[in-house]
Amino acid sequence: MKCRLLFTLLFITLPITAFAETEAFRGSILHFKANPALHENEAESYEYFEDGILVVKDGKVDAVGKASDLLKKYDGVEVKDMSGKLIMPGFVDTHIHYPQTEMIAAFGEQLLDWLKKYTFPTEKQFKDKKYAAEVSEVFLHELLSNGTTSALIFGTVHPESVDVLFEQAQEKNMRIIAGKVMMDRNAPDYLQDTPESSYKETKQLIEKWHNKHRLHYAITPRFAPTSTPAQLEQAKKLKKEYPDTWIHTHLSENKGEIAWVKDLFPERKGYTDVYDHYNLTSSRSIFAHSIHLDDEEMKTLADTKSSIAFCPTSNLFLGSGLFKLKEARDAGVRVGLGTDVGAGTSFSMLETLNEAYKVIQLQSQKLSAFEGYYLATLGGAEALSLDDKIGNFEKNKEADFVVMDWAGTPFQQYRMSKTSSLHEKLFVMMMLGDQRNIHATYVMGEEVYNREMSHPALDLIDDSH
Structure with missing residues (x-):
């Protein structure tokens, strides 16, 4: 309860424009540039970086790409290590x-x-x-x-x-x-x-x-x-x-x-x-x-x-x-x-x-x-005609994104160990995944959810039921 109240107070007391100037997030990164079903070459409809960096400046995407390409360019920028996790647009x-x-x-x-x-x-x-x-x-x-x-x-x-x-x-x-x-x-x-x-x-x-x-x-x-x-x-x-x-x-x-x-x-x-x-x-x-x-x-x-x-x-x-x-x-x-x-x-x-x-x-x-x-x-x-603002990691789009565990349960982990391609991994998560795969959620580059937060529904439960 205290955690949730503190979380709410932070949003009330801090100005909406108060973002960390520049921050980077390192992990596997996937986002789409077009509909894969309509693209002549499916592989060109998305970008996937096994070891990638998402750079956020003032709440918006500044860059996305391979970690090896971007770490030198953004030397000195704080990097949050999310290795082993998948970062996607919200x-x-x-x-x-x-x-x-x-x-x-x-x-x-x-x-x-x-x-x-x-x-x-x-x-x-x-x-x-x-x-x-x-x-x-x-x-x-x-x-x-x-x-x-x-x-x-x-x-x-x-x-x-x-x-x-x-x-x-x-x-x-x-x-x-x-x-x-x-x-x-x-x-x-x-x-x-x-x-x-x-x-x-x-x-x-x-x-x-x-x-x-x-x-x-x-x-x-x-x-x-x-x-x-x-x-x-x-x-x-x-x-x-x-x-x-x-x-x-x-x-x-x-x-x-x-x-x-x-x-x-x-x-x-x-x-x-x-x-x-x-x-x-x-x-x-x-x-x-x-x-x-x-x-x-x-x-x-x-x-x-x-x-x-x-x-x-x-x-x-x-x-x-x-x-x-x-x-x-x-x-x-x-x-x-x-x-x-x-x-x-x-x-x-x-x-x-x-x-x-x-x-x-x-x-x-x-x-x-x-x-x-x-x-x-x-x-x-x-x-929703909002693709000029959200939906992928193009430069200057708003940095709304989700950090996911490839496996949210021991059985998912076992099943993932048997996969051999990116599509198979994504499909397994699509078929077996749920809320347990969500590690954290970010809005305009700011963390707004992680698993440690208490759930407001717990305060509203009627014990008579």
């Missing part, structure tokens, strides 16, 4: 619900019944800012303890839920995108706003938080069935007034949901056309799931430069279906990985990649480890 989660942190592993329902039975009652509690703050603290700790440094995040319909999330993310210096849910029908009265109130509250939050340091705002209609045409018109109006904000919503997750959208919007050609009609498709629009799209819908996303969040653990847990990664890639649609907590069953990008591989296998295709780690880093940054 993971990017392109779709997650922080209010659902407490309801992971809710049994037995598919999407629409799951929302009614579990999600809506849980989200009711987030009108209380103190409650929201407790959950937000656990949520952000879970992200960082799993190596995730940036995320696109759903709040609830309550502005308080977004305020507290942004406040805490700013203390931790994280680059996140988040937004208040807009929802004015087909939900309990206690979770509904109106077209007018959703416009007003969203506008206030945009003015308060958007582009404040490393924070960005996403206009967030939950999904088409819970917004009237009048509310979608207000979302359209907000996007026109603030064109550099993001759009974050759900699309084509469940077949029952798709049929429902057809009933609610009979004048539209399909689910994707609902969003396109209200000008909610754009280069900063991210549509979670997008499992059951037809060719015309996929083309619409490509033509508008919209992105998809591929959420395999959620899609399997709710029985929603198998995302068509190859079809999206071939159509030219940007794709990132999303954990989709709490329908998703883990904050870990390693476990998410594990399930992504199986989703692709079930379609008689393959997801290489190289493409997997690309999706979890640079691919996610590209999907």
Whole structure:
């Protein structure tokens, strides 16, 4: 507890710009320059340094390369020795619900019944800012303890839920995108706003938080069935007034949901056309799931430069279906990985990649480890249009990174001892790895998580359960 309080106080009392001037990190280093699945020569899509140096100056990448090449150039710079570990850019989660942190592993329902039975009652509690703050603290700790440094995040319909999330993310210096849910029908009265109130509250939050340091705002209609045409018109109006904000919503997750959208919007050609009609498709629009799209819908996303969040653990847990990664890639649609907590069953990008591989296998295709780690880093940054700032170790990008143990358990260590190539090592970690493989997480070159830190959830456990 004392350690956690000290950690929080350091962020509050030190100015955000207070970085060590220059520091270097030595270990094995991997980062991506392009999508391996689309590159003519896969080996040219990434850089791997068995004995590498990552140099960070004022929170940004100054250099990356072989230790033998850089040690002389940076003579006198403090070097943190992380030999035997893997340094990668921080993971990017392109779709997650922080209010659902407490309801992971809710049994037995598919999407629409799951929302009614579990999600809506849980989200009711987030009108209380103190409650929201407790959950937000656990949520952000879970992200960082799993190596995730940036995320696109759903709040609830309550502005308080977004305020507290942004406040805490700013203390931790994280680059996140988040937004208040807009929802004015087909939900309990206690979770509904109106077209007018959703416009007003969203506008206030945009003015308060958007582009404040490393924070960005996403206009967030939950999904088409819970917004009237009048509310979608207000979302359209907000996007026109603030064109550099993001759009974050759900699309084509469940077949029952798709049929429902057809009933609610009979004048539209399909689910994707609902969003396109209200000008909610754009280069900063991210549509979670997008499992059951037809060719015309996929083309619409490509033509508008919209992105998809591929959420395999959620899609399997709710029985929603198998995302068509190859079809999206071939159509030219940007794709990132999303954990989709709490329908998703883990904050870990390693476990998410594990399930992504199986989703692709079930379609008689393959997801290489190289493409997997690309999706979890640079691919996610590209999907969120943040690749000018994060996603790899290009010079002057923000130094968000994760330090990983190749083996997080004795059995992983045994299995790693039998590997013979970089791809095999990465694949073994992708299939067997989890939170135990995360040694430390850094944001703008500053350590924000290590295994010795206490977990804030321990202070919130109700012993009666």
